[in-house]
Amino acid sequence: MAEDLIIATGNKEEKYKNLLPQIKGLLEGEKNLFANLANITAALKEQFNFFWVGFYLVDENELVLGPFQGPVACTRIKKGRGVCGTSWEKNETIIVPDVETFPGHIACSSLSKSEIVLPVYHTNNCIGVLDIDSDSYNSFDSIDATYLRTILDLLN
Ligand code: SME
Numbered sequence: 697m698a699e700d701l702i703i704a705t706g707n708k709e710e711k712y713k714n715l716l717p718q719i720k721g722l723l724e725g726e727k728n729l730f731a732n733l734a735n736i737t738a739a740l741k742e743q744f745n746f747f748w749v750g751f752y753l754v755d756e757n758e759l760v761l762g763p764f765q766g767p768v769a770c771t772r773i774k775k776g777r778g779v780c781g782t783s784w785e786k787n788e789t790i791i792v793p794d795v796e797t798f799p800g801h802i803a804c805s806s807l808s809k810s811e812i813v814l815p816v817y818h819t820n821n822c823i824g825v826l827d828i829d830s831d832s833y834n835s836f837d838s839i840d841a842t843y844l845r846t847i848l849d850l851l852n
Pocket of ligand 1: 748769770773777778779780781800801802803804805808811827829
């Protein structure tokens with residue numbers, strides 16, 4: 697079966713609106729969580745060409761690197777550390793317009809300038825976070841938060 701993604705042009709909202717049903721289609725009929733996480737990262741990378749997009753998954757009291765697209769990254773993040781560990785601990789979406797202003801930010805790459813991190817739920821448990829990094833400042837806003845939440849809720 698062909699799985700080619702149709703890439704939208706236009707503004708951010710138009711891109712998410714085009715992407716959402718395609719991600720739904722990719723996830724439908726596939727129960728394997730890792731396969732679905734992997735395809736979500738690939739679809740987001742392909743549409744938006746984010747610098748880094750990936751999942752960190754709960755492993756006892758830490759997050760461990762899961763499926764991602766982009767440069768190699770740190771593998772383990774402690775609860776409450778960095779943007780990812782803070783999002784997990786507080787169970788909330790965090791938008792960081794300039795990573796240097798976030799206390800304790802973990803710089804996996806010096807090229808990362810802004811990021812968004814959202815908790816991910818499966819069968820109503822938080823199983824980790826989605827982390828998206830941009831090489832520009834101020835890349836993320838409430839549009840990203842809303843659409844990414846909708847995408848991630850497909851996993852619940
Ligand atoms: N910057 C993240 C760490 C993960 S990497 O950027 C891929 C953080 O502060 O949690």
